[in-house]
Amino acid sequence: MTTVDIMMPFYGDVGLMQASVRSVLAQDDPCWRLTVVDDSTDPAVPEFFATIDDERVRYLRNPQNLGLTGNFNRCLELVEHELAVVIGCDDLMLPNYVSVVRSVHHDHPDAGIIQPGVRVIDGAGNETKTLVDEAKRRLYAPKFDRRTSLVGEDLAVSLLRGDWLYFPSICWRSEALKGLRFRPELRVIQDLALLIELVRRGERLVADSTLCFEYRRHEASESSATAFDGSRFTEAGNFFADVADQLAAHGWHRAARVARLHLSSRIFALTKLPQALRAGGEAVRPLVRHAFGPGRG
Known part of the structure; x- marks a missing residue:
């Protein structure tokens, strides 16, 4: 059983x-x-x-x-x-x-x-x-x-x-x-x-x-904290860039393109940007880089 x-x-x-x-x-x-x-x-x-x-x-x-x-x-x-x-x-x-x-x-x-x-x-x-x-x-x-x-x-x-x-x-x-x-x-x-x-x-x-x-x-979760301080998005940018390369080498070119775009993750970064701007500090830069940059943090 x-x-x-x-x-x-x-x-x-x-x-x-x-x-x-x-x-x-x-x-x-x-x-x-x-x-x-x-x-x-x-x-x-x-x-x-x-x-x-x-x-x-x-x-x-x-x-x-x-x-x-x-x-x-x-x-x-x-x-x-x-x-x-x-x-x-x-x-x-x-x-x-x-x-x-x-x-x-x-x-x-x-x-x-x-x-x-x-x-x-x-x-x-x-x-x-x-x-x-x-x-x-x-x-x-x-x-x-x-x-x-x-x-x-x-x-x-x-x-x-x-x-x-x-x-x-x-x-x-x-x-x-x-x-x-x-x-x-x-x-x-x-x-x-x-x-x-x-x-x-x-x-x-x-x-x-x-x-x-x-x-x-x-809000006490690890993911909530790192979403606000921006480190989540540096990590995510690096991950998506790496996995895009791996999937392309695997022959999954459509999946590799989706990984390079990682649109949902970019949108999530944008939703956190107003809060980061109000608070000031170092979170703004990784959020902007992740939302509008080429991919890697």
């Missing part, structure tokens, strides 16, 4: 993590195993896990701090079962998450990437709509009723036009992740880098519209 490895790298708010863990415990399908990899020193974390009497829950504390990317990679190293998800320690699974992704896997066993239905919530847990998420839904995500499948250059073009996926909600075929790691030089675009590498290797994506996951978006 297919088991879902739910990997949770922890480094933040203890209360939100506890809510995330409880959402896993509430799954209506029992075929899961939760592994929490604690990169903090907060004594409240092991105390919380000592109260959980469920053999499917595994708690590990790093002997030394690995940092964000290092802890994500540690989670990938610990995957043992057929399917895996790297959930954010502030995100929530609805009770049907495991049953939904297992159903998709049963029907599409060749899919390396499964994107289920996602609802976006704010820091307080209320459903929210942001410009970024509305653009994902209305402009970049493919239109489909229940399920759709993409592979090859068409999938690369779709993601490079605008990354419409929600990485913490994605369920992966574990075999597809073997040998892959998050790149330590990247802070906020590691997810797209990993996805594009999988796509280049021939992995298929299946998206299912069934709502089963709540993705938390709030």
